[in-house]
């Protein structure tokens with residue numbers, strides 16, 4: 001991401017901040033001259049009142065300007081980091097899902113939080129510090145040149161050598177800073193991975209192993225951090241040694257010249273004061289360059305994140321598509337292969353989903369069932385063929401229209417930390433109390449929610465912690481139903497539910513399928529036998545479409561699936577479950 005356009009949008013405040021910094025530096029530069037006047041006045045027996053008052057006024061003005069400078073640059077830094085985070089959040093939220101999923105969550109988090117903070121330091125304090133320090137250094141050198149060119153030669157010789165050492169150190173700091181940012185990111189990625197799977201870690205007795213892995217990564221971040229600190233710590237002493245040598249030579253040689261009358265005492269005093277003044281901005285220049293180098297490493301990493309490819313098409317206002325077809329969804333010879341995969345996940349898939357009723361998709365693991373849903377939602381685009389929604393090509397519809405037409409309940413029904421209500425209205429924040437009550441009734445969750453300690457305001461933990469698996473699943477269904485989608489895509493949980501919960505879910509699915517299209521990836525026999533249409537998938541192809549009795553009769557794979565995959569009941573019983581056969 002190029003931060004300069006963002007920086008440009010704050011140019012007024014930046015200019016004000018720089019002007020205040022430069023003014024503060026100017027006022028500081030005048031102080032030694034005024035002190036030289038005080039010494040002159042005292043040594044010539046005159047009254048130092050005027051210069052003393054002037055010096056006091058300069059001190060006060062300098063302090064005020066420095067304070068304003070710090071305030072202006074501080075707020076500039078916060079505004080900049082706010083703008084960068086706003087831009088980044090939108091880039092990440094609108095990223096294409098396949099590209100987004102390649103990133104580790106810890107790395108993303110680290111970039112969006114820590115790297116943006118480092119960018120703030122770079123672009124406000126370090127940048128301001130460098131500009132005002134460079135100005136102070138140049139000002140000091142000019143005034144020292146006006147006092148005595150030969151003493152300036154000695155000073156520049158000594159400090160120049162120290163500056164060269166500092167330049168070399170600053171370059172190495174950047175290299176180590178990049179390494180440290182990468183190490184810190186790896187650590188954050190590992191922490192996010194472990195925190196996201198705490199129960200797996202515990203049930204695998206992997207706490208000690210994970211602790212060691214985290215220690216190892218933290219150790220790497222520590223080592224590269226120490227290298228940055230060591231190099232940064234070298235900047236100060238290098239400048240200090242150079243300035244001390246310069247000071248010794250200037251004082252010794254200057255006093256000798258004062259003794260011979262070649263130089264006045266007030267000129268030597270002013271020169272020495274400038275030498276002292278020179279040291280701190282020179283030091284600040286190099287430490288700020290070191291910080292700028294670290295910030296550049298962070299800004300480069302933000303650029304990589306902001307370059308995430310974006311979903312195509314601008315988000316358009318939601319409008320309902322006018323049905324052009326009795327089919328809610330149609331796959332027309334759809335083929336699709338995941339990036340980097342050696343084989344097609346879908347081959348010339350064609351079938352239609354009626355606008356009302358239940359369509360069950362069945363097939364062995366890896367047959368391409370979930371991929372169908374991902375294409376309907378346009379998380380991915382087909383390589384060839386078309387997906388039609390109510391007769392319109394989904395590829396030519398605005399993305400948010402596609403996603404408002406469809407409600408997707410994923411298999412692991414991800415609920416978020418927050419209240420039951422927050423989770424329910426997530427896809428439809430404007431839902432009223434009546435809509436919420438109706439959705440809860442539809443999924444038969446109304447009584448369960450009533451019995452929660454704070455009812456709708458009961459706070460759930462990460463991933464819906466606080467509700468049973470079946471309740472979580474029905475809450476996710478209610479969430480998908482609230483925006484009243486015309487097509488519900490339901491990825492059934494494959495885990496076995498008890499008989500009551502399963503019956504409840506079957507009832508829920510049947511009632512929502514009455515007035516819309518429900519497509520379910522079915523893992524339960526009860527769902528399959530009740531479906532109006534069953535699509536049998538195998539190795540990315542549609543193998544057969546029909547009803548349960550029909551497919552039992554004519555499709556071997558379906559028969560085997562019914563017996564082996566869906567039924568935890570004996571084979572004879574599963575085959576006998578043929579409610580439509582009588583008709």
Ligand SMILES: Nc1ncnc2c1ncn2[C@@H]1O[C@H](COP(=O)(O)OP(=O)(O)OP(=O)(O)O)[C@@H](O)[C@H]1O
Pocket residue numbers: 338339341345363364365366367368369370371372
């Ligand atoms: N993100 C991905 N990148 C590459 N290949 C993938 C990706 N997701 C799925 N696949 C592959 O695509 C094929 C179809 O996967 P899909 O998830 O659609 O199968 P499925 O029928 O839903 O399986 P299951 O019942 O086990 O969930 C599989 O071979 C799978 O390995």
